[in-house]
Amino acid sequence: xxxxxxxxxxxxxxxxxxxxxxxxxxxxxxxxxxxxxxxxxxxxxxxxxxxxxxxxxxxxxxxxxxxxxxxxxxxxxxxxxxxxxxxxxxxxxxxxxxxxxxxxxxxxxxxxxxxxxxxxxxxxxxxxxxxxxxxxxxxxxxxxxxxxxxxxxxxxxxxxxxxxxxxxxxxxxxxxxxxxxxxxxxxxxxxxxxxxxxxxxxxxxxxxxxxxxxxxxxxxxxxxxxxxxxxxxxxxxxxxxxxxxxxxxxxxxxxxxxxxxxxxxxxxxxxxxxxxxxxxxxxxxxxxxxxxxxxxxxxxxxxxxxxxxxxxxxxxxxxxxxxxxxxxxxxxxxxxxxxxx
Amino acid sequence: xxxxxxxxxxxxxxxxxxxxxxxxxxxxxxxxxxxxxxxxxxxxxxxxxxxxxxxxxxxxxxxxxxxxxxxxxxxxxxxxxxxxxxxxxxxxxxxxxxxxxxxxxxxxxxxxxxxxxxxxxxxxxxxxxxxxxxxxxxxxxxxxxxxxxxxxxxxxxxxxxxxxxxxxxxxxxxxxxxxxxxxxxxxxxxxxxxxxxxxxxxxxxxxxxxxxxxxxxxxxxxxxxxxxxxxxxxxxxxxxxxxxxxxxxxxxxxxxxxxxxxxxxxxxxxxxxxxxxxxxxxxxxxxxxxxxxxxxxxxxxxxxxxxxxxxxxxxxxxxxxxxxxxxxxxxxxxxxxxxxx
DNA sequence: AATCACACCCAAAGCGCTTTGGATATATCG
DNA sequence: CGATATATCCAAAGCGCTTTGGGTGTGATT
Numbered sequence: 001x002x003x004x005x006x007x008x009x010x011x012x013x014x015x016x017x018x019x020x021x022x023x024x025x026x027x028x029x030x031x032x033x034x035x036x037x038x039x040x041x042x043x044x045x046x047x048x049x050x051x052x053x054x055x056x057x058x059x060x061x062x063x064x065x066x067x068x069x070x071x072x073x074x075x076x077x078x079x080x081x082x083x084x085x086x087x088x089x090x091x092x093x094x095x096x097x098x099x100x101x102x103x104x105x106x107x108x109x110x111x112x113x114x115x116x117x118x119x120x121x122x123x124x125x126x127x128x129x130x131x132x133x134x135x136x137x138x139x140x141x142x143x144x145x146x147x148x149x150x151x152x153x154x155x156x157x158x159x160x161x162x163x164x165x166x167x168x169x170x171x172x173x174x175x176x177x178x179x180x181x182x183x184x185x186x187x188x189x190x191x192x193x194x195x196x197x198x199x200x201x202x203x204x205x206x207x208x209x210x211x212x213x214x215x216x217x218x219x220x221x222x223x224x225x226x227x228x229x230x231x232x233x234x235x236x237x238x239x240x241x242x243x244x245x246x247x248x249x250x251x252x253x254x255x256x257x258x259x260x261x262x263x264x265x266x267x268x269x270x271x272x273x274x275x276x277x278x279x280x281x282x283x284x285x286x287x288x289x290x291x292x293x294x295x296x297x298x299x300x301x302x303x304x305x306x307x308x309x310x311x312x313x314x315x316x317x318x319x320x321x322x323x324x325x326x327x328x329x330x331x332x333x334x335x336x337x338x339x340x341x
Numbered sequence: 342x343x344x345x346x347x348x349x350x351x352x353x354x355x356x357x358x359x360x361x362x363x364x365x366x367x368x369x370x371x372x373x374x375x376x377x378x379x380x381x382x383x384x385x386x387x388x389x390x391x392x393x394x395x396x397x398x399x400x401x402x403x404x405x406x407x408x409x410x411x412x413x414x415x416x417x418x419x420x421x422x423x424x425x426x427x428x429x430x431x432x433x434x435x436x437x438x439x440x441x442x443x444x445x446x447x448x449x450x451x452x453x454x455x456x457x458x459x460x461x462x463x464x465x466x467x468x469x470x471x472x473x474x475x476x477x478x479x480x481x482x483x484x485x486x487x488x489x490x491x492x493x494x495x496x497x498x499x500x501x502x503x504x505x506x507x508x509x510x511x512x513x514x515x516x517x518x519x520x521x522x523x524x525x526x527x528x529x530x531x532x533x534x535x536x537x538x539x540x541x542x543x544x545x546x547x548x549x550x551x552x553x554x555x556x557x558x559x560x561x562x563x564x565x566x567x568x569x570x571x572x573x574x575x576x577x578x579x580x581x582x583x584x585x586x587x588x589x590x591x592x593x594x595x596x597x598x599x600x601x602x603x604x605x606x607x608x609x610x611x612x613x614x615x616x617x618x619x620x621x622x623x624x625x626x627x628x629x630x631x632x633x634x635x636x637x638x639x640x641x642x643x644x645x646x647x648x649x650x651x652x653x654x655x656x657x658x659x660x661x662x663x664x665x666x667x668x669x670x671x672x673x674x675x676x677x678x679x680x681x682x
Numbered sequence: 683a684a685t686c687a688c689a690c691c692c693a694a695a696g697c698g699c700t701t702t703g704g705a706t707a708t709a710t711c712g
Numbered sequence: 713c714g715a716t717a718t719a720t721c722c723a724a725a726g727c728g729c730t731t732t733g734g735g736t737g738t739g740a741t742t
Contacts, residue, residue, distance in 0.1 A: 001456070002697095002698055002699085003630060003698060003699060003700095004698075004699095006643075012721080013721070013722045013723075014698090014699080014700090014722090015700085015701080015721075015722055015723080015724095016720080016721055016722070018699070018700060018701085019700090019701095020722090022700085025719095026719080026721075027719095027720070027721075028719075028720060028721090031721085037707080043452070043454050043456070045452075045457055046457070046698080046699070047394075047457040047459075047697085047698050047699070048391050048457065048459055049390045049394045049399070049459070049698080049699090050344065050394055050700090050727090051387075051698080051699055051700080052390050052699090052727095053390045053391055053394055053697090053699070053727050053728070053729090054684070054698080054699045054700040054726080054727055055699080055700065055701095055727085056727080058390070060438070065424075065427065066582050067424070067427070067431070075420065075622070075623050075705040076417045076420060078420060079416065079417060079419060079420035079423075081492070082420075082439070083362075083406075083408070083441065083443075086406065086408065086439060086440075086441025087408060087441060089441065090408070090440065090441050090442055090443070090446075095438055095439075095440060096438070096439045096440070096441070097401070097436055097437065097438050097439075098423070098427060098436075098437045098438075099431065099436060099437070100424065100427025100428060100430065100431050100437070101706095102430055102431070103670050105431075111385050111386075111604075113382070114385050115342075115384070116386055116387075116388040116390075116728090118389055118390070146554060186711080218716095222623070223623070224622075224623040224624065225595075225623070225624055225625075226625050226627065226628075237736080243698090244719090245440065251623060251624070254566075254595060258598075261602045280566070281416070281565075281688030282416050282417060282565040282566070282592060283566055283592070284565060284566075286567065287567075293634060311719065338509055343729085344728060344729060344730095345728075353691080353692090354691070354692045355692090355728090355729080355730090356694095356716095356730085356731080357690085357691055357692070359729070359730060359731085360691090360730090360731095363730085364688080366689095367689075367690065367691075368690070369689075369690060369691090372690080372691090375741075387728080387729070388727085388728050388729070390727090390728080390729090391697090391727070391728030391729040391730090392726080392729055392730080393697095393729090394697050394698070394699090394727090394729070394730095395696080395697055395728080395729045395730040395731080396697085396729080396730065398732095413694055414688080427694095450709075457698090477710095493705075557690080584728055603736095
């Protein structure tokens with residue numbers, strides 16, 4: 001059942017039927033009702049490809065996922081982000097198109113998407129420090145929103161970021177206030193913008209307290225449970241081990257916890273753990289008193305909002321760049337306590 | 342730069358250029374080379390929408406993700422599956438189209454996809470016992486592959502499943518052999534086909550050993566860490582607590598471990614844990630001796646394979662249904678040991 | 683020299699939709 | 713009543729590609 005068939009059934013021209021369906025004013029209310037009725041009765045669905053060929057708009061948003069050997073983008077954080085963005089898209093009638101591409105193909109794919117407008121806009125995931133993708137996309141004129149930020153100022157393009165620097169400064173400050181002086185930082189890969197900022201925040205708070213950064217107490221790596229475990233194990237072997245850990249992800253925090261328990265140390269009493277919590281749906285940190293003290297910001301909510309921002313920009317091409325920075329909340333859980341004497 | 346422009350530059354008709362690019366034989370080698378050359382030089386990329394409108398093929402595969410309030414499909418397992426499937430798609434030049442849809446819209450979305458062929462085929466995620474989607478898709482004539490199985494026989498459609506029943510029977514048998522008689526089952530939601538089968542496998546092994554199933558030792562729920570923790574806590578409060586746990590996911594196993602550690606119990610010595618392991622990239626169960634004893638099957642590999650199967654079916658419409666069942670391997674880790682006397 | 687078979691190329695239709703630029707009928711107005 | 717709006721509809725072109733159904737020129741065959 002296509003437009004032509006439907007219009008024949010109605011004894012109208014395709015033009016009129018198209019206008020009736022798309023809410024143009026040049027059609028009487030009576031006919032419009034008749035058309036809408038028939039469309040429903042015959043289960044008419046416009047062919048999206050034909051529609052987008054004619055209009056130039058595709059009603060679909062691209063997410064390009066680098067398939068790196070070095071770095072795993074398809075991670076749990078990504079999944080929750082997608083879920084959030086997907087909600088927004090489906091409400092607005094948009095589709096989501098995922099391309100998993102090897103690093104070396106990434107630029108090519110962007111150019112391709114831009115050249116024949118396969119998508120109306122794209123979301124940039126996992127920005128690195130001074131990420132080249134931003135410049136490329138600006139040059140290509142393809143609307144985009146970055147989840148995170150690539151540069152310090154983040155001027156000239158749209159992004160939504162958590163105030164990672166402030167969050168980690170606050171977290172560190174909180175641990176310092178509890179008397180901790182040796183804090184192990186278990187960070188993400190620091191070429192990633194978010195991890196870089198977290199590192200800076202951590203050092204901000206340390207230096208404000210007159211403490212110099214200690215490389216022995218800092219790790220950067222893929223944020224997995226085994227990584228958290230390994231990092232904590234190493235640091236706990238030091239002559240003067242940390243009395244607290246600050247981790248960049250929930251999974252890493254779980255690894256740290258395991259390292260403590262290996263040694264019969266109790267989190268929150270013997271050693272404190274403070275983690276960033278992305279509020280992943282299947283890693284809830286809830287309960288009367290949450291398990292972990294955490295700086296918290298929902299990545300799913302971020303997905304929803306990024307998608308909204310992008311749709312705004314896509315529907316209004318001269319929309320000014322939208323930039324949003326979210327403050328993480330610091331929630332108290334069971335995993336922190338005063339530094340042991 | 343489109344076909345027409347390119348053909349003008351070459352002084353050829355669009356027909357010939359199209360044929361040259363798509364490898365038809367009706368064009369001389371010399372012209373073909375000339376065309377391919379020019380295409381590269383001018384960065385010509387055929388417009389996918391126009392192409393698919395003309396051919397009827399879209400070069401894209403749909404993944405429909407139910408956005409349920411009850412059940413969270415966008416979970417870590419899903420992310421890894423997507424990563425695997427995405428690899429296959431990108432190699433074959435296909436795109437992946439994700440639709441996050443509310444439960445009540447699911448059938449509508451399938452009908453829509455089928456009616457105007459927005460995708461060449463789809464992957465069905467998270468089949469439930471006697472899942473109505475199978476029948477619907479068969480009726481719609483849209484090629485599809487199920488990750489899992491909906492019915493016992495699984496006849497008449499394509500699927501790739503882990504032998505969940507056998508895996509859990511083996512796992513249970515293994516625990517029984519170690520002397521465990523009270524085994525806590527921490528399963529997924531049992532309306533899901535995979536969880537249902539795992540339950541059956543568990544009971545197979547129990548009854549083979551002359552042990553009746555004990556409802557007090559069985560839980561079914563969303564496979565999260567807190568769920569694993571809560572389930573284990575409850576069971577450990579029983580008068581005769583289990584000496585071993587069999588869990589359906591790595592995250593749940595981590596919750597169980599935490600419950601043990603809360604009580605000062607050591608996994609593998611005081612209480613055993615055996616889990617299903619999907620070999621998620623960020624939850625590696627590796628090392629000289631893995632942390633957990635597990636029945637293991639990579640969901641990422643499954644994603645790759647499902648995508649391959651679907652592409653086979655899509656490219657050859659009269660392809661017979663492909664059905665594959667994978668045996669999980671049972672790997673020994675540190676989390677199991679003989680039942681305490 | 684006429685015939686045939688190829689190899690090579692092209693014009694034009696068609697995929698399903700939107701949109702431009704009228705056409706026609708009805709209502710409004712001086 | 714004729715002129716002018718206004719409301720309602722339509723024919724046809726166009727989006728960028730593929731594909732059908734020829735057409736033309738060359739060399740081989742008779």
